Amino acid sequence: MKPRTLFDKVWDAHVVEQLPDGTCVLYIDRHLVHEVTSPQAFEGLRLAGRKVRRPDATIAVADHNIPTMGRAQGILEEDSRIQVDTLERNVAEFGVPYFPILSPQQGIVHIIGPEQGISLPGTTIVCGDSHTSTHGALGALAFGIGTSEVEHVLATQTLLQKPAKNMLVRVDGALPPGVTAKDIVLAIIGKIGTAGGTGHVIEYAGEAIRSLDMAGRMTVCNMSIEAGARAGMIAPDETTFAYVAGRPYAPKGAAWDQALAWWKSLPSDEGAHYDKTVVLNAADIVPMVTWGTNPEAVVPITGSVPNPADEADEGRRVQLARMVEYMGLSVGQKMTDLKIDVVFVGSCTNGRIEDIRAAAAVAKGRKVAPGVRAMIVPGSGIVRDLAEAEGIDKVLIEAGFEWREPGCSMCLGMNPDKLTPGQRCASTSNRNFEGRQGPGGRTHLVSPAMAAAAAIAGHLVDPRDFARPEFN
Amino acid sequence: MDAFTKLTGIAAPLPLANVDTDKIIPARFLKTIKRTGLGVHLFDTLRYDAEGKERGDFVLNQEPYRKAEILIAHENFGCGSSREHAPWALLDFGIRCVIAPDFADIFHTNTFKNGILPIKLSREICDQLMEDAKLGENARITVDLEAQMVVRPNGEKIPFEIDPFRKHLLLNGLDDIGQTLQHAPAIDRYEARQTPDKAWMPAIAV
Numbered sequence A: 001m002k003p004r005t006l007f008d009k010v011w012d013a014h015v016v017e018q019l020p021d022g023t024c025v026l027y028i029d030r031h032l033v034h035e036v037t038s039p040q041a042f043e044g045l046r047l048a049g050r051k052v053r054r055p056d057a058t059i060a061v062a063d064h065n066i067p068t069m070g071r072a073q074g075i076l077e078e079d080s081r082i083q084v085d086t087l088e089r090n091v092a093e094f095g096v097p098y099f100p101i102l103s104p105q106q107g108i109v110h111i112i113g114p115e116q117g118i119s120l121p122g123t124t125i126v127c128g129d130s131h132t133s134t135h136g137a138l139g140a141l142a143f144g145i146g147t148s149e150v151e152h153v154l155a156t157q158t159l160l161q162k163p164a165k166n167m168l169v170r171v172d173g174a175l176p177p178g179v180t181a182k183d184i185v186l187a188i189i190g191k192i193g194t195a196g197g198t199g200h201v202i203e204y205a206g207e208a209i210r211s212l213d214m215a216g217r218m219t220v221c222n223m224s225i226e227a228g229a230r231a232g233m234i235a236p237d238e239t240t241f242a243y244v245a246g247r248p249y250a251p252k253g254a255a256w257d258q259a260l261a262w263w264k265s266l267p268s269d270e271g272a273h274y275d276k277t278v279v280l281n282a283a284d285i286v287p288m289v290t291w292g293t294n295p296e297a298v299v300p301i302t303g304s305v306p307n308p309a310d311e312a313d314e315g316r317r318v319q320l321a322r323m324v325e326y327m328g329l330s331v332g333q334k335m336t337d338l339k340i341d342v343v344f345v346g347s348c349t350n351g352r353i354e355d356i357r358a359a360a361a362v363a364k365g366r367k368v369a370p371g372v373r374a375m376i377v378p379g380s381g382i383v384r385d386l387a388e389a390e391g392i393d394k395v396l397i398e399a400g401f402e403w404r405e406p407g408c409s410m411c412l413g414m415n416p417d418k419l420t421p422g423q424r425c426a427s428t429s430n431r432n433f434e435g436r437q438g439p440g441g442r443t444h445l446v447s448p449a450m451a452a453a454a455a456i457a458g459h460l461v462d463p464r465d466f467a468r469p470e471f472n
Numbered sequence B: 001m002d003a004f005t006k007l008t009g010i011a012a013p014l015p016l017a018n019v020d021t022d023k024i025i026p027a028r029f030l031k032t033i034k035r036t037g038l039g040v041h042l043f044d045t046l047r048y049d050a051e052g053k054e055r056g057d058f059v060l061n062q063e064p065y066r067k068a069e070i071l072i073a074h075e076n077f078g079c080g081s082s083r084e085h086a087p088w089a090l091l092d093f094g095i096r097c098v099i100a101p102d103f104a105d106i107f108h109t110n111t112f113k114n115g116i117l118p119i120k121l122s123r124e125i126c127d128q129l130m131e132d133a134k135l136g137e138n139a140r141i142t143v144d145l146e147a148q149m150v151v152r153p154n155g156e157k158i159p160f161e162i163d164p165f166r167k168h169l170l171l172n173g174l175d176d177i178g179q180t181l182q183h184a185p186a187i188d189r190y191e192a193r194q195t196p197d198k199a200w201m202p203a204i205a206v
Helices: A006-012 A039-046 A078-094 A109-116 A131-138 A147-156 A181-192 A214-227 A239-246 A252-263 A314-326 A353-363 A381-390 A392-399 A450-456 B085-093 B103-110 B123-134 B164-172 B176-182 B184-192
Strands: A015-016 A023-028 A030-033 A058-061 A124-125 A141-144 A159-162 A165-172 A200-207 A230-231 A276-281 A288-290 A298-300 A342-345 A373-378 A424-427 A442-445 B006-009 B011-014 B070-073 B097-100 B117-120 B143-144 B148-149 B158-159
Touching: A006 A109, A006 A141, A006 A230, A015 B184, A023 B184, A030 A109, A030 A147, A039 A078, A039 A147, A039 B085, A058 A078, A058 A109, A109 A124, A109 A131, A109 A214, A109 A381, A124 A131, A124 A147, A131 A141, A131 A214, A131 A230, A131 A239, A141 A230, A147 A159, A147 B103, A147 B176, A159 B176, A165 A181, A181 A214, A181 A276, A181 A288, A200 A214, A200 B148, A214 A230, A214 A239, A239 A252, A342 A450, A353 A381, A353 A392, A353 A450, A381 A392, A424 A450, B011 B123, B070 B164, B085 B103, B097 B123, B103 B117, B103 B164, B123 B143, B158 B184
Parallel strands: A030 A058, A030 A124, A124 A141, A165 A200, A165 A276, A200 A230, A342 A373, A342 A424, A424 A442, B011 B070, B070 B097, B097 B117
Antiparallel strands: A015 A023, A023 A159, A288 A298, A288 A442, B006 B143, B143 B148, B148 B158
16 A cells, blocks of 8 residues: 555545545544634524534534633623624534533633543544644644535535645754744744645654644644644654543543554554655754744744845735834844733643643743733633642732633634734734734734743743743 | 626735735624625725724725725735635625635635635736736726636736636535535445444543
8 A cells, every 4th residue: 555644544534435526525523613603604504404413523612702801790792792692502502512601621622622532633623713723733634614614514524625735844853942832833834934834734743743742732733724734733642642541532441442543553654755845953943933924924032123125025025014014123123122011821822731831930939020911811721720720820920910711812802802002912822913913913923931931021032041940 | 605607897906915814804803693794894904094994095995996806916815714704704895706826725715615716826927917907997807717717908818727626616606515415325324334433432412
């Protein structure tokens, strides 16, 4: 048999039927549903008199526009409340399992899938959200879809798809101290660009990727879409199996053994074909920060604002100049000279317990700089409860951080957590587009350690200067 | 979904690369449970100032582009979020066709589901069409899906590629759920098969 990649194997196992032109009816194992991209899909089912084919393969949760404070009082914003009420009506009508807002299982859809063992290696996972690529960290084929496709999966448990191309991104060597998964993925996007992965599924490999824990792997796969890739995947290994074992919806007993045998067969075969290969050396990666308004506009924290005039292509030159202007920067300005108004630690990129611990390790015994608003938004109720059990909520609160309820929050400003025009934010989220965190807001994408360090310093700063041996 | 066959209309030039879906429709307008009514917020931050007044320098605020049915843009159009509100907003405004050197994958798929035709043409040709589009009312562009041809105002015909299956759905305005349900027996058989990844997968129930 022809050597196959991880992606090829998962794809092949899910082809229901191949149509003459190569389009496949692809079976979907897990469908995650949230309040923003599902109302029109359920409405479509209702109008056509269709049912949800596999409620037992579907899970719904509200995350995008729910408040992160005082939610026991209900949702004050009317349009948000209507959307969440609509989700609750729809899941009741169609019999879809749902984690209610006040339950500890509630959280960001891409945090709770892996956390509950709903997202598993070798499965196909979709959600009406582009950051579904996160779940690829488990060795799943996971990708975002639009609302029409949400309706399609609800009705048929399949999608009509053509296979993506294979792309290998290898990060060789050991990661230097103080450099995190977020820095790796920002460095990758800086190298290949925001369309570098278009039409491809990226498989991340190499020693630096292998050495990451599951939280770090999820951070890397999460931002695959920022490189334009359809999905990101990492071959499952002992780290993966140890993470999955014992989670509420993971297989148990004989089913576990059966699953494990299949999962162990998934890593790419020797000699498998990749349409594109990109190699980075981990030793070259340093803490990264975006300066502009897309994720490829990224520099090392030791760097400075680039000069658009150095760009040869006119269209790009205009775009970079616009970024400098929108971000309120001057050419050549050092990144570490940029004062920060807001710090946001959270999102599906960096809202896991490991991320909160990293922020707390920097914050312990220190104080948030005067004038800086620093928010911590755990990715799920379970992350929040775990942090509180470990006492790191206290560490963060004492340092002057706000400790909030789980949700997408300021990653996309659909709830009350927004930047005001001109505010500069060090954010652990995934997109720095104009107005993403609120109209006129200026976003710098960073790791949790850099975000916390920036909160303390009051400006962007190299988190390695804040490292303390007792936490390493 | 409305069928797409042939369209002759005004094309709006939008000479920007990496137009993300947050730019097409910011997240704050996603709090709707309907598909319609988003056209007024299309390109909201480019189109309106902080007070909500139209920016005169933005193409869709100018005549004749308020009636544009075709949009011409640069590379990586529709990158970012999977929000189908982006094609819904384009459609609600009246845009039925977007021409660009390339598109982000999810947006590209989403346009087809809404009867919008995305056409990939080289940057050089897009730039020529961009110049045509700047001539406004006097320079209508024709898009013929059946013939897979874009016709410039000077009569020059430019062929384009399109996936045959998607072309078929678009030409006939077919709902692809209906298409897939023709394969329901195959889906039943797949579910019944004891594939290595099925027997062990627990049901979700809360």
